[in-house]
Amino acid sequence: MSGRAVGYLRTMNLPQRIQERGSEFLLFALTPPRVTVSSQRAEEIANLTRQRLASLHLDGLVLYDIDDESDRNSAERPFPFLPTIDPATFWDQYLKDQTSSVVIYRAVGKYEESDIQAWLRAQDVDQVLTVFVGASSRNKQATTSLVRSQDLWAQVRPELPLGGVAIPERHTRRGEEHLRLIAKQEAGCSFFVTQVVYDVNAAKNLVSDYRYECDARGLTPVPIVFTFSVCGSLKTLEFLSWLGVDVPRWIQNDLRHSDDTLAASYEHSVRAARELIEYCRRLGIPFGINVESVSIRLAEIEASVRLAETLSHVLRR
Amino acid sequence: MSGRAVGYLRTMNLPQRIQERGSEFLLFALTPPRVTVSSQRAEEIANLTRQRLASLHLDGLVLYDIDDESDRNSAERPFPFLPTIDPATFWDQYLKDQTSSVVIYRAVGKYEESDIQAWLRAQDVDQVLTVFVGASSRNKQATTSLVRSQDLWAQVRPELPLGGVAIPERHTRRGEEHLRLIAKQEAGCSFFVTQVVYDVNAAKNLVSDYRYECDARGLTPVPIVFTFSVCGSLKTLEFLSWLGVDVPRWIQNDLRHSDDTLAASYEHSVRAARELIEYCRRLGIPFGINVESVSIRLAEIEASVRLAETLSHVLRR
Numbered sequence: 001m002s003g004r005a006v007g008y009l010r011t012m013n014l015p016q017r018i019q020e021r022g023s024e025f026l027l028f029a030l031t032p033p034r035v036t037v038s039s040q041r042a043e044e045i046a047n048l049t050r051q052r053l054a055s056l057h058l059d060g061l062v063l064y065d066i067d068d069e070s071d072r073n074s075a076e077r078p079f080p081f082l083p084t085i086d087p088a089t090f091w092d093q094y095l096k097d098q099t100s101s102v103v104i105y106r107a108v109g110k111y112e113e114s115d116i117q118a119w120l121r122a123q124d125v126d127q128v129l130t131v132f133v134g135a136s137s138r139n140k141q142a143t144t145s146l147v148r149s150q151d152l153w154a155q156v157r158p159e160l161p162l163g164g165v166a167i168p169e170r171h172t173r174r175g176e177e178h179l180r181l182i183a184k185q186e187a188g189c190s191f192f193v194t195q196v197v198y199d200v201n202a203a204k205n206l207v208s209d210y211r212y213e214c215d216a217r218g219l220t221p222v223p224i225v226f227t228f229s230v231c232g233s234l235k236t237l238e239f240l241s242w243l244g245v246d247v248p249r250w251i252q253n254d255l256r257h258s259d260d261t262l263a264a265s266y267e268h269s270v271r272a273a274r275e276l277i278e279y280c281r282r283l284g285i286p287f288g289i290n291v292e293s294v295s296i297r298l299a300e301i302e303a304s305v306r307l308a309e310t311l312s313h314v315l316r317r
Numbered sequence: 318m319s320g321r322a323v324g325y326l327r328t329m330n331l332p333q334r335i336q337e338r339g340s341e342f343l344l345f346a347l348t349p350p351r352v353t354v355s356s357q358r359a360e361e362i363a364n365l366t367r368q369r370l371a372s373l374h375l376d377g378l379v380l381y382d383i384d385d386e387s388d389r390n391s392a393e394r395p396f397p398f399l400p401t402i403d404p405a406t407f408w409d410q411y412l413k414d415q416t417s418s419v420v421i422y423r424a425v426g427k428y429e430e431s432d433i434q435a436w437l438r439a440q441d442v443d444q445v446l447t448v449f450v451g452a453s454s455r456n457k458q459a460t461t462s463l464v465r466s467q468d469l470w471a472q473v474r475p476e477l478p479l480g481g482v483a484i485p486e487r488h489t490r491r492g493e494e495h496l497r498l499i500a501k502q503e504a505g506c507s508f509f510v511t512q513v514v515y516d517v518n519a520a521k522n523l524v525s526d527y528r529y530e531c532d533a534r535g536l537t538p539v540p541i542v543f544t545f546s547v548c549g550s551l552k553t554l555e556f557l558s559w560l561g562v563d564v565p566r567w568i569q570n571d572l573r574h575s576d577d578t579l580a581a582s583y584e585h586s587v588r589a590a591r592e593l594i595e596y597c598r599r600l601g602i603p604f605g606i607n608v609e610s611v612s613i614r615l616a617e618i619e620a621s622v623r624l625a626e627t628l629s630h631v632l633r634r
Binding site for chain 2: 175199208250254
């Protein structure tokens with residue numbers, strides 16, 4: 001698979017940049033195709049993805065590991081849950097090339113300890129980074145817990161860069177997400193990735209508290225990757241809320257009353273990303289930008305690519 | 318008193334502009350001197366105030382009516398409560414001139430009904446506007462309630478422009494401040510004034526919900542005046558919190574870790590005001606800017622005047 005793909009990602013070593021606490025990198029996040037697609041269709045999707053992203057010169061891809069989060073809340077899921085190809089498989093079989101980097105998510109609750117160990121051992125530390133995600137609610141029965149997975153990583157493959165999830169919304173509710181980040185960092189995390197950011201103020205509050213807590217403890221902050229997306233319809237907006245993303249009322253109102261929801265959300269995301277980029281630079285926090293395509297609608301995918309393109313010019317790369 | 322003062326405020330009719338739902342006006346808010354000062358000292362303060370504000374060509378002054386708000390919360394008041402000259406008295410005896418406008422606050426809970434009626438009858442509707450403020454907590458025994466005061470106004474002096482207080486923080490907590498604004502508007506309020514804004518997002522949420530609720534009811538929005546201030550010390554920051562102003566964590570952190578709290582807060586206020594001005598213009602909401610001097614320290618007063626000066630150039634006046 002990989003021959004045709006060489007060059008669609010930057011020939012650079014994201015794992016090394018992360019370990020050196022680099023900044024201003026650009027990622028693009030995808031959800032693999034559904035498990036029900038044929039291998040031919042999966043290959044077509046991979047090729048299309050490469051073509052779409054070719055001009056962006058990304059520093060890496062992010063591949064999500066989708067879990068059935070129906071326990072997340074009691075409200076009906078706006079889009080049905082459809083199992084997707086394992087991101088590690090999608091990468092290995094369809095997207096991988098010799099030169100580029102990928103951040104592979106692991107919804108660790110889905111896997112046996114032995115599977116996690118075997119997978120960690122098999123990864124190329126020059127190309128692959130991973131983010132462990134715990135259960136989406138306390139009530140969920142996890143096969144392997146987040147804490148146990150971190151232990152396995154430390155035993156088996158501590159040289160593989162491990163990332164954690166950062167949730168500004170949780171900081172808004174409880175005011176201690178910065179302490180969770182620091183605990184994860186002390187457990188070995190060398191970077192963080194947020195969920196989709198619509199509430200810039202919440203993200204700034206988290207970054208600020210994290211920065212000053214690091215100072216107080218004599219720790220060096222690790223890179224935080226902020227995720228942005230476009231939202232092309234009120235149904236996607238509803239889905240963001242279901243996922244736990246705080247969309248400020250005024251932005252919700254703007255999107256609801258706009259003649260072109262997609263264009264309005266694109267403008268909001270550009271503005272939010274610029275504000276966070278400027279803020280992180282001022283604060284001296286290493287950071288990256290991740291653009292996520294949350295929908296499978298073509299217009300939304302294309303707008304996501306445009307968003308990444310626009311932000312690639314804002315970043316000092 | 319007034320002869321020397323002619324011209325330090327704009328020769329314009331703020332009451333009329335408010336009734337016509339004008340926009341982009343600039344106010345400056347003061348607390349009158351303590352009741353213990355001599356009349357000579359009060360006159361000096363009034364003259365100093367005129368000199369300081371002369372170059373701003375304000376559209377009007379705002380004079381606060383300070384109440385002992387020790388019931389506001391159980392935490393100790395960071396600055397002691399010191400009774401101040403009645404704002405109506407300070408205006409009439411020291412600051413008034415023939416050509417300018419003033420917004421006189423009335424903490425209605427302090428007054429007998431007959432006093433409120435008499436005061437309303439005595440005002441010149443071409444110069445004076447008023448804002449009624451209710452009790453600072455539900456537990457406080459008010460001599461006259463806010464609702465009763467609005468009734469008195471409607472009976473006695475409905476042609477005197479009546480304003481209400483808008484509290485974005487309350488919208489954050491309960492999500493219905495826009496409905497309170499509309500109820501006040503239906504009771505006769507023709508403008509609103511916010512408390513000091515540090516959380517721009519909260520202010521935008523309120524304005525947005527207010528705007529779309531007006532649309533839904535076929536009402537025309539009335540001007541909202543946003544108040545900004547500088548904060549020159551951590552004690553003033555503490556006082557803002559005590560007053561119920563939400564200062565986002567990242568701004569608190571910035572102020573706490575800055576070498577120059579006053580300069581940092583000035584920058585934050587300029588930025589916040591610009592963002593709100595731009596937002597209100599986009600949304601088509603009539604608005605004004607009010608710069609409040611919250612401290613009696615000279616450096617903070619001077620920075621407030623600079624803030625008003627800077628914002629006067631941002632406004633399209």
